[in-house]
Amino acid sequence: MYRLHTAIASAVIANCLLASPAAFASDDNLVSNKPLELDIHFHQKKFVYNNDWLVEKEAAKLTNLSLNNVASMATTNSEEAFNLMIASGNLPDIVGGEMLKENVNRYGPEGAFVPLNDLIAEHAPHIKALFDERPNVYNSIKAHDGNVYYIPYIPDGKYGRAYFIRYDWLNKLGLETPQNVDELYQVLTAFRNNDPNGNGKKDEVPFFTRHWEELIRLVTLWDGRSSGSDKYHDFYVEDGILAHGYVGDNYREGIKNLAKWYEEGLIDAEVFTRGSRSREYLLANDLGGMTHDWFASTSGYNDALADKMPDFLFKAFAPPASPSGKRVEEHRRSQVKNSGWAISYSNENVVETIKYFDFWFSEEGRRLANFGVEGVHYDMIDGKPIFKDTVLNSDTPVTSQMWAIGAQVQRGFQQDYANEEQWSNKFALDGIALYDQGDYLLEPFLGVSMNTEEKGVYDKHWITIRDYMLEMQQAWILGARDIDEDWDTYQDQLKRMGYPKVIKAMQSAYDRAYK
Amino acid sequence: MENEQSYQVINESPRSKKLTWLIHHFQREWRLYIMLAPTLIWFILFLYKPMYGLQIAFKDYSVFKGITDSPWIGLEHFYTLFENDQFIRAIKNTVIISGASLLFGFPVPIILALMFNEIINPKFKKTAQTIVYLPHFISAVIIAGIVITAFAPSTGVVNLLLNALGYDSVYFLTKPEWFRTIFVGTGIWQEAGFNSIVFLASIAGVNPSLYESAVVDGASRWQMMWKITLPCIMPTILIMLIIRIGNILEVGFEMIIMLYQPATYATSDVISTFIYRQGLQAAQYDLAAAAGLFNAVIAFVLVIAANTISKKVSRTSLW
Amino acid sequence: MSGVKLEGVVKSYKDVTVVHGIDLEVKSKEFVVLVGPSGCGKSTTLRMLAGLEEISDGQVSIDDKVVNHIAPKDRDVAMVFQNYALYPHLSVAENIAFGLRIRKVPKPRIEELVKEVAHTLELTSLLERRPADLSGGQRQRVAMGRAIVRHPKVFLFDEPLSNLDAKLRTQMRAEIKQLHTKLGVTSVYVTHDQVEAMTLADRIVVMSDGRIEQIGTPMELFNNPINTFVATFIGSPPMNLISTTITSIDGLVYADISGNKCLLPQLENPCDLEVIIGIRPEYVDIVPVDNSSAVPIHVDLVETLGSEALLHCRIQESAFVVKVDTHGKVEHLKHLDTLYFRQDAITVFDKTTGRALSRSSVGCNA
DSSP, rough: OOOHHHHHHHHHHHHHHHHHOOOOOGGGGSSSSSSSEEEEEEEEEEEETTTOOOHHHHHHHHHHHEEEEEETTTOOHHHHHHHHHHHOOOOOOOEESSHHHHHHHHHHTTTTEEEEOOHHHOOOHHHHHHHHOHHHHHHHHHHHTTTEEEEEEBBOOSSEEEEEHHHHHHHHHHHHHOHHHHHHHHHHHHHSSSSSTSHHHHHHHOOSSSSSSHHHHHHGTTTOSSSSSSSSEEEEEEEEEEEEGGGGGHHHHHHHHHHHHHTOOOBOOOTTSSOOOOTHHHHTTEEEEEEEEEHHHHHHHHHHHHTTOTTOOHHHHHHHHOHHHHHBBOOOOOOSOOOOOEETTSSSHHHHHHHHHTTTTHHHHHHHHHOHHHHHHHHETTTEEOOOHHHSSSSSSHHHHHHHOOOOSSSSSSSHHHHHHHHHHHHHHHHHHHHHSSOOOOOOOOOOOOOHHHHHHHHHHHHHHHHHHHHHHHHHHHHHHHHHHHHHHHHHHHHTTHHHHHHHHHHHHHHHHHH | HHHHHHHHHHHHHHHHHHHHHHHHHHHHHHHHHHHHHHHHEEEEIIIIHHHHHHGGGGGGGOOTTHHHSSSSSSTTHHHHHHHHHHHHHHHHHHHHHHHHIIIHHHHHHHHHHHHHHHOHHHHHHHHHHHHHHHHGGGHHHHHHHHHHHHHHHOHHHHHHHHTTOOOOOOOOOGOOHHHHHHHHHHHHHHHHHHHHHHHHHHHHTOHHHHHHHHHHHHHOHHHHHIIIIIHHHHHHHHHHHHHHHHHTTTHHHHHHHHHOGGGGHHHHHHOOOOHHHIITTOOOOHHHHHHHHHHHHHHHHHHHHHHHHHHHHHOOOOO | OOOEEEEEEEEETEEEEEHHHEEEEOOOEEEEEEEEEETTTTHHHHHHHHHOOOOOOEEEEEEEEOTTTTTTTTEEEEEEEETTTTTTTSSSHHHHHHHHHTTOOOHHHHHHHHHHHHHHOOOOOGGTTGGGGGGGEEEEEEEHHHHTTTTSSEEESSSSTSSOOOOHHHHHHHHHHHHHHHOOOOHHHHHHOOOHHHHSSSSEEEEEETEEEEEEEEEHHHHHOBHHHHHHHHHSSOOOOEEEEEEEEETTTEEEEETEEEEEOOSSOSSSEEEEEEOOGGGEESOOOOTTTEEEEEEEEEOSSEEEEEEEEEEEEEEEEEEEEOOTGGGGGGEEEEEEEGGGGGGEEEETBBBBBEEEEEGGGG
């Protein structure tokens, strides 16, 4: 695979040199008058920064600053790679990649990374404009000392997961798209009893999911909460007050109902162990009825299974209303990621580096980071970057093509949803349009940076509390325990385990950052 | 003055003698030391050097500050651990799972070895051995996959069997009461065959004339197994037992991570998985080190105890 | 009466035959020793007797009962192994009692028997020890004790002394002999050491290449070896052999040795023949006696043993050993140049088959 990418890349380079009307470096992109080369540790799971990326070469041409990778591919765990690097005490000029936020915000105040606040204000107009426009993003990336230590990857697009259901089954059984949780219950019951796949066996799995945490998220159908961010089991924020979903009364109501659904066979009996291949297996075998999963990849099954099952229609439907009448989609794309890049204390060209970081937030830099090189991967049509047909119609997914040239990798940059739109499946776009008609999304929790004291409280209690919550949660759903009987002792136990202390610590960290 | 001189003479003469002896010794035996070197270096680099890092169990460790510069905080991590009910539960689970593995898992390879020893047809013997060795070479991920599939409630072999016998399906992997059985059973299935090799080797070392003598004395095969084979491999069994006891707190952690569920934490959460969730996932290396150190100390005490008992009872010991 | 009888016993493994049909009868209370070089099939024969090896062909009977298909334990034999086969995890007493316990003999009876045997073998003080704490000789005695305690019909010994040092071996040899005299149990004993065979046996069976070469009392074998193999195997130093030709003059047979005529015993078909003549080192004279022929020699070396000395000499360029009494002096032996071969001390062998053509008659008065 790697070799293929290199081959493509070199072909493209050749092409570029010969034919393309190469963009001339405009002076405002230059970060240094002399060519400058900086070392970078950039680790993103399965790859590291590549000096030969076409996007890197183009950026170097435009900015006069090139990056040289020093990260090792010895591990696929970015956190481990980071730890190895920082433990060696030998920090390159720039440190970037995945799992960056917690680390830079911990070691930044200890002196490992350069505070960027003043640098941004003085030298990075594009970044500053973005932060001014979205103060919550800025607040969320601050360390507990109030400084910003990294420039984040800022994803674009609002929607991630959605409710999907077999429209063909609905049609076959003469059912309407469920509009509220009661109708959903009836639909799922019908899926279970009325043999929508028509094989005469009662083998349908009405609700399934690849990630059992998505089952828990169904408590939002009863106004409960499962997470406030794109991480599972996270805290959520409502009107400036932090809380955790798993202590609320609506959560209790939701779990009680889900336990009932589970017992009645409306939920995949193997939901906790079936794992990541369950969606593929249950759809391909005409067994699964409904799930809650990503727009793009789930919509893709309509194309993938078209030959095998001509009627197959698995489409998004609007979140069913809760008993109180609210329609909620709890999952949403994160507005800011914990990946990006930071300047280490050893960097001697701090100003040039922040200017370089800013380049990626300029119009030209952002296009480069999102679409690759003009004339090679995209053309400007009506003032908009449009992928070339060769890119869109390739056998390789567009994202993989982009990664191979160093675009869409998680450096500090702002994603442009326009790129994804161009290669998204029709059903996905329809679904997104459907979700756009309503106001389903909730206030996102973008995370907090805790100071030592708060972190001490959090570390001491939180994981234990979380594990206890999950343990009880599964026991309730599986019917091993009864939530109504347990609820009071559960609350007492959470208190005893220090839940109020954790919430207090979180709240104080939140208030410091966002108020 | 005189005293001092004589003191020096006395002190120096044996030392220089010793030095000459050492030089001669190395001149004569340097090849042996070269052969010893790789193991020695391995031990120093991978076992003794990391011991230096154990001190982070008593420190507020920061990766950036490094081991030396992180501040001491005494036993705080240990207090944190022992105030945590889940850690206490993890210790309990570790001991139970390990104890069960030892109790049920330790005899199986011995029984297997004894059974292999009784097989006369060499072809059948080889085939049987290969079949039971095989699972050892399968990676934990695949084993876990096999277990999950086999115990799945809808299409798992085990439940199909139960259904055929008229019982309802059981979602085994979410039942705390089943976890230990499944885990210990899987471990036995995977490792018993391979672990039997050492006992087979030991059996092969038994003097054949012992058996012949017993045959002439009129012993049956069963009696020979009990009265000759088993006692003769007893030293091996005891040594293996001591080693196992030393590892009693080390439960196959990858396997548990892949098989457990929050629903089964009550019986499945062991020290290593607890450390994994608390320490590594939450980047609390110092706490993880404290738990690991506790683990090591207990294991050390157990090995010493087991060795001493074995030495007293049967004159077999590791050292 | 517990005799042992082997008739045409054959042992073969797939295509290799290691014992080619053995006929042997061991009388009740007799001590028979199977002796031969390693690989001659003597141990295999013993193991077939014990039932540890299957009998490929022929018949083995103990006490007139065919035991070919009878399990070892039902043959009522006891075996002592070369490496003693003591159970390392059992004490001496338990080792001795092992066979009895297997046979479910009542406990008090076992104790009694063990005590008795321990007394016989002077093991009483060692009963609680483990084999690892015993000396070689003590272990050997325990192994014997284990055999004796069952009062079997037949004792089988498989090179029991070969792991002991020379001194201990001599001592144990005597003990075994005494024990046999005391207990009077039929015994078959395998060894590669002809001295052991000579000292222990009522009768010796010399084996080679899976066949019996000769059966006889020790003195029969010593004096009248049936062929050159037995002649050289039995006796230490072995019988001297000289290749030569014979001529018949006036009804007397002579051999030509270094140009001298040497008178031989009477042969059945004396004619011009290539033969080997054999003479035991002990039977060579250094002074002329009746019916002796002089043979010139050259002495290379005199080995002094005390009362005796070994003369290493050369006859016709081949080595020749003579054992002579010193009577306290050896100096004169170095200068010997002539030896005297008595007619009746000489055995004549066929050069091609190695079989004896004459029988020496010296044994009786030697």
